[in-house]
Amino acid sequence: MKSEDTPFEGGPMDGRVLPVLLGVTGHPPKTYRIPVPDAAGGPPTVLVYRRVPRAHGKKLGLHQGWKYEYDPTGQAGRRRWPWSRPDATPGGKPDATDG
Template identity: 75%
Template sequence: MKSEDTPFEGGPMDGRVLPVLVGMTGHPPKTYRIPVPAPDGGPPTVLVYRRVPRDRGRVGMARWKYAYDPTGKKGARRKWPWSKPDSTPGGKPDDADG
């Protein structure tokens, strides 16, 4: 797999450049999650970085950078109408008499 040196901006990773695997399109993932272990052995804290366009710089430099997202919420996902659970008991549509 191919990787690209990608800069991180904001948060604890500010100023660091890490090699990030790129997909078939040559783009790194839209979100980059970094689990940080808790010192007391509790659940890890997850740092969330979002991919944003990078300023045009020298040729050959990464086209993307990651910006820190302090909220850490997942992005909006598409909700398909056919993926909704049935609202009627038994899973039959309301107009099915039968």
């Protein structure tokens, strides 16, 4: 399998470059999750990074590789319509638009 040195921005991994395995299409995964063990023996904290284009070329506007940016929310970037339902409101009740 091929790997590519990919920079990380923001969060605890800011400024580090790690080799990330590439998929079948030659791109790194859209999200990169890093489990960090708890010192007290509790459940691990998971750091979530999202893939974004590194830079755009001047002539054709194509991106020149990928980088990962820290996602402090750690939630999915978008819904996979129509197979997923909207998240419940913070109070635990479903949205009023749900039928």
